[in-house]
Amino acid sequence: MTTETARQTVPAEDNGTIVRATEDDYPALAALWEASVRATHAFLAEDDLLRIRAALATEYLPAVACYIRRAAGCPVAFAGIADGKLEMLFVHPDWFGNGFGSELLDFAVREKGVTQVDVNEENVRAERFYRTHGFRTVSRDETDSEGLPYPILHMTLRQ
Numbered sequence: 001m002t003t004e005t006a007r008q009t010v011p012a013e014d015n016g017t018i019v020r021a022t023e024d025d026y027p028a029l030a031a032l033w034e035a036s037v038r039a040t041h042a043f044l045a046e047d048d049l050l051r052i053r054a055a056l057a058t059e060y061l062p063a064v065a066c067y068i069r070r071a072a073g074c075p076v077a078f079a080g081i082a083d084g085k086l087e088m089l090f091v092h093p094d095w096f097g098n099g100f101g102s103e104l105l106d107f108a109v110r111e112k113g114v115t116q117v118d119v120n121e122e123n124v125r126a127e128r129f130y131r132t133h134g135f136r137t138v139s140r141d142e143t144d145s146e147g148l149p150y151p152i153l154h155m156t157l158r159q
Contacts, residue, residue: 017069018067018068018069018103018104018107019067019068019070020065020066021067021068021078023057023062025066025068025075026057028075029056029057029061029066029068029075029078030053030056030057030061032075032078032090032092033053033056033078033088033090034049034053035092035093035094036090036091036092036093037049037090038093039096040125040126041120041122041123043120043122044120048148060080060087060088063080063087064081064082064088065080065081065112066080066081067080067081067107067108067112069100069103069104071098071100075092076091076092076094076095076098076100077089077090077091077092077095077100077101077103077104078090078104079104079105079107081108081112081114084112084113084114084115085114085116085117085118086105086108086114086116087118089104089105089108089117102133105129105130106133109133114157115156116154116155116156117130117135117155118145118153118154118155119152119153119155120150120151120152121140121150121151121153130155131155134157134158135155135156135157135158136155136156136158137153137154138154138155138156139153139154140152141154
């Protein structure tokens with residue numbers, strides 16, 4: 001499905017539907033995550049991508065409050081939140097440009113009190129997205145939380 005097709009098939013009744021994920025949603029969210037990461041994280045080594053993918057349903061998703069944005073009856077984006085921090089936000093590439101990422105971020109800020117997010121420095125599109133939504137970089141690490149060579153930008157919502 002192309003983005004153009006996706007834009008034409010979003011049913012009106014699906015607009016704004018954000019629900020809490022359950023464990024039953026994890027396989028679909030892992031597939032969505034992989035599609036999104038393959039479209040946006042060209043810098044990520046294949047071995048690292050596969051290792052993260054394998055741990056999503058058992059480690060990463062259960063560690064956050066996960067919310068799904070559905071359209072046409074399927075998950076098209078999701079966000080993971082813990083302690084006022086957006087730990088993950090991914091949109092399926094077939095649905096890029098439909099505003100689902102913005103809807104989830106607005107929900108996370110407004111309803112869940114999110115004020116922080118970490119972004120891979122090499123994911124310029126994501127950094128621009130968060131800046132557009134009022135976040136600013138407050139610090140940078142040379143490596144990610146696992147010590148891998150993926151620089152991280154720590155961003156905070158402007159008050």
